[in-house]
Amino acid sequence: MKPQHLLIAAPLALSSIANVGVEAFGASPSNSKTFLGSQINTHMNMESSFTMDSEGTGIDKQTRTTIERKLAEASYSLDRSFLQSSSDAPFAEQSVAAALEKAKSEHGMPWTDTIGTTEQENPLLYMNFWKWQLEFMQDTLTNLRPDACALEEYGYMDNKDKKARIVNQCYQSDEYRKIRMTYYDAGDNTQVFNSVWYPDPAYNLPVLGIDLLAFNRKKYLAIVDFQPIHEEESHHATTYEDRLKPIKEKYETLQGRMSSKFYDETQFFSQQMLFARFDDEDVVHNELFPAFKQYVKLHTDIVSETEADETRRGQEAILEKQRAYDTYSAERDPATGLFAAMFGKEWADDFVFNFLFSLSDRKEGGLEIPMMFGGGGGPGGPPKPAAQSSKEEKSRSFQHSK
Numbered sequence: 001m002k003p004q005h006l007l008i009a010a011p012l013a014l015s016s017i018a019n020v021g022v023e024a025f026g027a028s029p030s031n032s033k034t035f036l037g038s039q040i041n042t043h044m045n046m047e048s049s050f051t052m053d054s055e056g057t058g059i060d061k062q063t064r065t066t067i068e069r070k071l072a073e074a075s076y077s078l079d080r081s082f083l084q085s086s087s088d089a090p091f092a093e094q095s096v097a098a099a100l101e102k103a104k105s106e107h108g109m110p111w112t113d114t115i116g117t118t119e120q121e122n123p124l125l126y127m128n129f130w131k132w133q134l135e136f137m138q139d140t141l142t143n144l145r146p147d148a149c150a151l152e153e154y155g156y157m158d159n160k161d162k163k164a165r166i167v168n169q170c171y172q173s174d175e176y177r178k179i180r181m182t183y184y185d186a187g188d189n190t191q192v193f194n195s196v197w198y199p200d201p202a203y204n205l206p207v208l209g210i211d212l213l214a215f216n217r218k219k220y221l222a223i224v225d226f227q228p229i230h231e232e233e234s235h236h237a238t239t240y241e242d243r244l245k246p247i248k249e250k251y252e253t254l255q256g257r258m259s260s261k262f263y264d265e266t267q268f269f270s271q272q273m274l275f276a277r278f279d280d281e282d283v284v285h286n287e288l289f290p291a292f293k294q295y296v297k298l299h300t301d302i303v304s305e306t307e308a309d310e311t312r313r314g315q316e317a318i319l320e321k322q323r324a325y326d327t328y329s330a331e332r333d334p335a336t337g338l339f340a341a342m343f344g345k346e347w348a349d350d351f352v353f354n355f356l357f358s359l360s361d362r363k364e365g366g367l368e369i370p371m372m373f374g375g376g377g378g379p380g381g382p383p384k385p386a387a388q389s390s391k392e393e394k395s396r397s398f399q400h401s402k
Contacts, residue, residue, distance in 0.1 A: 103146035107156040116163040116187020126193035141173035154355040164342045175303045201315035202308035204237040208299045225273035229321035238306045244272035251287040326357035
């Protein structure tokens with residue numbers, strides 16, 4: 001099959017596979033709780049163009065990556081459906097458990113030492129957050145399984161010269177469409193734990209966002225929030241700020257206000273966001289860790305208490321809200337500068353659009369690189385923007401908000 005025919009056939013094939021898979025296991029394609037076909041069709045409009053190589057037979061890397069990722073997602077979903085519907089339930093449970101254990105330990109996780117230089121007894125500052133979250137997910141969520149969104153290309157990357165590395169994992173459950181986790185390690189220069197929990201589109205609820213950063217073990221930034229997908233809290237299926245408030249009130253250090261230099265707090269942030277800049281590392285252990293755990297637990301509680309919307313129309317509307325969240329975030333995430341400086345702008349572009357915010361509408365020409373907040377980065381200080389490839393790119397101004 002010629003490349004151009006593959007591009008035409010891929011979305012149709014995925015849609016057909018999804019529908020056949022759903023029907024084969026006792027559900028109609030319109031039963032939107034499964035919603036595989038709708039998710040694939042929604043995702044597939046990210047990229048559909050291609051360019052030919054000098055021999056007229058190639059597909060550009062970006063399009064190939066998109067197709068491979070969607071095929072992998074479809075394949076995994078069908079495998080999962082088979083396991084869940086198998087009459088050999090113990091075998092199915094063992095297979096999922098084995099897949100989970102393999103995913104959790106991928107690339108040597110959880111790490112016990114840093115790739116960078118350190119003077120700290122505990123160089124991986126946020127690894128306990130990573131480990132606790134994975135254990136909590138496995139103990140709490142229904143049908144937790146690895147997700148194909150963290151393909152090998154994004155699962156791990158390092159820069160041995162600059163002594164920095166990044167690992168990414170991705171999961172889903174009946175309650176959550178996607179839970180992605182990122183750990184960035186550059187020794188004492190930079191430690192980052194980031195995670196975003198996207199509820200299944202059957203639940204009209206906020207996204208759970210977590211950003212924890214440390215620079216030179218002197219400057220710390222923390223953000224944990226139920227990030228609304230509607231302008232009004234009341235437009236969500238369940239209100240939540242009144243339940244977050246008493247948690248936030250217990251931790252004085254985490255009651256800061258973000259600067260408009262980096263974020264617009266009127267978009268995709270709640271009034272009960274935990275936000276803090278601090279220089280005392282004890283805050284991480286004494287306030288941030290317990291507050292983080294309580295926010296995560298409450299988010300899963302609210303999802304479990306909320307009645308699912310089984311209608312296709314309702315779920316498509318929620319996916320569009322999540323798409324808006326991803327598009328907004330992809331264009332403003334200040335960590336992009338860090339990724340570009342350490343791993344190159346091309347990898348950073350693909351990583352942001354294909355992994356971090358995979359529902360986002362890809363911006364023509366790639367990302368503009370914002371400066372990293374907090375003054376962190378690799379050895380030598382804050383990361384500088386990656387070299388631009390054209391005069392037009394050089395003339396672009398940096399964005400300073402998320």
